[in-house]
Amino acid sequence: MPGEFFNQHSVDEGALFGFHSMNAFTGMTSLESMHFHDIEKNADVVNDLKLYKEHLKKLFLN
Known part of the structure; x- marks a missing residue:
């Protein structure tokens, strides 16, 4: 930005x-990453936790 x-x-x-x-x-x-800066600036805790769980599943369970 x-x-x-x-x-x-x-x-x-x-x-x-x-x-x-x-x-x-x-x-x-x-590895594909998810930076906390994106979450910090535009916090939507419920959605961010959902996205984080999906991110972890994608990295470690697929």
């Missing part, structure tokens, strides 16, 4: 880039 802290880049492309590069060096690959 224009005017946001990381200039329209995710924290993965900015502050966490070095961390992810280090993990890639060891052979790790990225």
Whole structure:
């Protein structure tokens, strides 16, 4: 979103880039993620918990 802290880049492309590069060096690959910043800014707790449970099922049970 224009005017946001990381200039329209995710924290993965900015502050966490070095961390992810280090993990890639060891052979790790990225998993789909759900950042808490999205929940914090536009909270809908009931729906967010539902989406989080679906996210976990998708990652670990499929």
